[in-house]
Amino acid sequence: EPEVTQTPSHQVTQMGQEVILRCVPISNHLYFYWYRQILGQKVEFLVSFYNNEISEKSEIFDDQFSVERPDGSNFTLKIRSTKLEDSAMYFCASSDGTYTGELFFGEGSRLTVL
């Protein structure tokens, strides 16, 4: 069964460093998403991406965050200068754009900022 894959599974970084989280969505999917989940809290929407541009973003997704689809297969989330409060599990998701509305999620990348 096709799946969304994310790398790295866990990254530890120092505050102020740049981090790039990578995702390979399901190959025929057109819509891509990033979510995050701080430990013990709910899953929060960050951004959605379609046709090489952001279609929607939340208040969390400020200027420190950016997304890119650099090569037609990868979908990346960059955090420019990490803060302690960026420590969370980051989930990538994709959908095929049909009206089923089913989002397929990856297993997540755990980011720890020290």
Add this chain to the structure above:
Amino acid sequence: DAKTTQPTSMDCAEGRAANLPCNHSTISGNEYVYWYRQIHSQGPQYIIHGLKNNETNEMASLIITEDRKSSTLILPHATLRDTAVYYCIVRVRSNTGKLIFGQGTTLQVKP
């Protein structure tokens, strides 16, 4: 998107049916009910969705009341692997729509 209310936690005996309720009294006519689950901090997993008719798939059944103000997800024969947080989400069905997760119901399946 309409707000949903779910119990914080529930227990279920292994092999028995798990019935997870969801209240969505402000749902509008073009909003669907979706259920996802999250097993131990893994990525959320789609279970089922419906508009007004009851739905069944290989994972679960979804029962939506006639007035659509509430629904119940039924796992017919719960196993230990069904222990997870279950999210009831109401939103307009669209090809671009994001999901907004609430706190969900933590289902503990016990031997």
